[in-house]
Amino acid sequence: MQDDISKTTQNSEATLYGRRDFLTLLGGGIIVFFPAVLETPAAQGPPKMGPGAATDFNAYLRIGEDGEVTVFSGKVELGQSNTTALAQMAAEELGVALESIRMIMGDTDLCPWDMGTFGSMSVRVYGAALRSAAAEAKAVLLQLASEQMGMPPSDLIADNGIIRVKSDKNRKLSYAQLAKGQRIIRKLEQKAGIKQPADFTVIGQSPARLDGKAKVTGAALFTGDLRFPGLLYARILRPPAHGASLKSVDTSSAEQMPGVVVVKEEGLIAVLHEDPETAEKALASVKAAFDEPSSPVDPETIFDHILQAAPKPQTQERKGDLAEGEKAAAAIFEAKYLNGYGAHASIETHTACARLEGEKMTVWISTQTPFPNQQEIARALKLAPQNVRVITPFVGGGFGGKSAALQALDAARLAKATGKPVQVSYNRAEEFFYDHFRPAAIVRIKSGLDGAGKICLWDYHVYYAGTRSAEQFYDVPHNLMSTYGGWMGDATKVHPFYIGAWRAPGSNINVFARESHIDTMAAHAKADPLEFRLRNTSDARMRRVLQTAAERFGYKASPGPSGRGYGIACAIDAGAYVAEIAEVKMDSGKVKVVRIVAVQDMGVVINPEGARMQMEGCIMMGLGYSLSEDIDFKGGRLFTSNFHNYSIPRFSWLPEIDAFLIRNDQLTAQGGGEPAIAPVGGAIANAIFDLSGIRLFQMPMTPERINKAKMAV
Secondary structure, eight states: OHHHHOSBOTTGGGGTOOHHHHHHHHOSEEEEEEEOOTTSOTTSOOOOOSTTOOTTEEEEEEEETTSOEEEEESOOOSSSOHHHHHHHHHHHHHTOOGGGEEEEESBTTTSOOOOOSOTTOIIIIIIHHHHHHHHHHHHHHHHHHHHHHTSOGGGEEEETTEEEETTEEEEEEEHHHHHTTOEEEOOOSSOOOOOOGGGOSSTTOOOOOTTHHHHHHTOBOBGGGOOOTTOEEEEEOOOSSTTOEEEEEEOHHHHTSTTOEEEEETTEEEEEESSHHHHHHHHHHOEEEEEOOOOOOOTTTHHHHHHHHOOOOEEEEEESOHHHHHHHOSEEEEEEEEEOOBOOOOSSOOEEEEEEETTEEEEEEOOSOHHHHHHHHHHHHTOOGGGEEEEOOBOSOOTTTTSOOHHHHHHHHHHHHHSSOEEEEOOHHHHHHHOOBBOOEEEEEEEEEOTTSOEEEEEEEEESSOSTTOOOOSOOSSEEEEEEOOSSGGGGGGSSSOBOOOSSTTHHHHHHHHHHHHHHHHHHTTOOHHHHHHHTOOOHHHHHHHHHHHHHHTOOOOOSOOSSOEEEEEEEETTEEEEEEEEEEEETTEEEEEEEEEEEEOSSOSOHHHHHHHHHHHHHHHHHHHHTOOOOEETTEEOOOSTTSSOOOOGGGOOEEEEEEOOOTTSOOOOOSSGGGTTHHHHHHHHHHHHHSOOOOEESOOHHHHHHHHHHO
């Protein structure tokens, strides 16, 4: 078994051992506990982590007797390179080489409880706690060295895994020597301080990704790469539409196929075989009939449907008085902005492997949320949570879509039913069918300009997208934000299929609507769009990213539409400020984005090259939601089933991208995985208007919608 699965995975040998076994395997060492980070729900305490550990301690790292540092994190690696960034943060505060850090991530038996990897929180939330823990670990080591050397800690210095006497550098002890033969748990009387940016040696650098070699050589294992003796591949009978119910099923042909196992229990009908192609043939032989509910809802009528189904509004921001703002307005602007459903379309489809050994169910899942998945599997199988272990290998993209893990429930149920390890891997049609789409959403805005060209009124209504990136940073004296449902909880019942988080949930439609509306007002005032924004915001960080973007772009002021095809949009997301300027060309309604300048202020930058890569990835992915990605459906039946009818960005679409990071060491590290995707739609929409005078009110901005809008002008 070890030869089968102990190859290069995200967690390496952690895939084979429990926490106590793992620590025993590594031998002595110093274990440093640190408190739960802010994202942990108060009602959900983390599991106990061993004798003597306080129950409210959430995570830890370990310094082995060989000097190697193991960091245990409930966060996972989705391709965003937080493995490297978090290791840099630990190495910086411990004073060790980056190469001595080993990351164990997303293993519910080894790692502390964590709500999941989303919201650009790995670095800004968990990473902040990790830095504090590492600083505390170094302080503990200094304390131990002080006791062994008979010198006060103030006379010692720690660097590169060595503690030396300041006045005699030949007197020294390595971290390995201090840890050897011990397992010491200590808590300092005073909180250890973290380093200041001026003292950084690892943070702020761009080392090679820790997972890079494994991924480019093919050594990295994803869930679908795992193999076990006797592994069965499962193919599952799926309904033709969401909401459909099974009337009848005949599995007799499949049952007669050699080696095929058929499972029928509580709505789960599956065929399994050691050969995936045979399992596929067995599924094709199953005859089934379904009752399919009728529904008139489609891509054209969905917006009326969600308006009619909308709950009462919830006020999120209130400033001044809207009636007074309307009185002060010399011009009023009203518009409605729309966004359809969007798929995550990750390169890796949802996959899970499950194996039952005695009372212990182990499930390897391509997931963003190992601990919530563990709880869900335990409930479904009526097992104690500690009898379910979730291990997260490398994950081939998530973008919010791998929080739900229906495939893991199926795999666990089938492993229990058959007594053998089982793999469930979605094909692309299943991936689209069971995806938790970005919800269709609407934003309605009523705004006003006074005689001086200042925004005096902002009445903002958002349906089923939430408030992310909708916060007001323009100087508006009379401002109100109202929300109607979101993308979680009861809101999901309004939609004909699953919905959920999609990279920077809600930000894309909120920024598209706001920044399009801002440009509409600027055009009415015959003002340059950049100057209009600067005139209407005193937010220093926003002004700085806007002005820097304009400088790098070579922007020259001109009221729109100027015919140049330049568009500006800016946003706040995950604590980061970002401004983007796009240049577009257009031929018969087809938009070509020529270049985009993106400037981001995300506080202290842990890994500059990694941060720029995230910005570039955001922009490339943003082209899809802006220009092409849309779901075709009728009621609960989905017609979008693969990339032949779901168009994601291609390399040929790639514009020239200038991703620039503003240095802001006065602010702790902020999010970087999502902010730059938020303004892409708004920047492109405004560039289309600047080029052609056509204002688009719905994304994606397809050639059909552009040509229709052109005819209406």
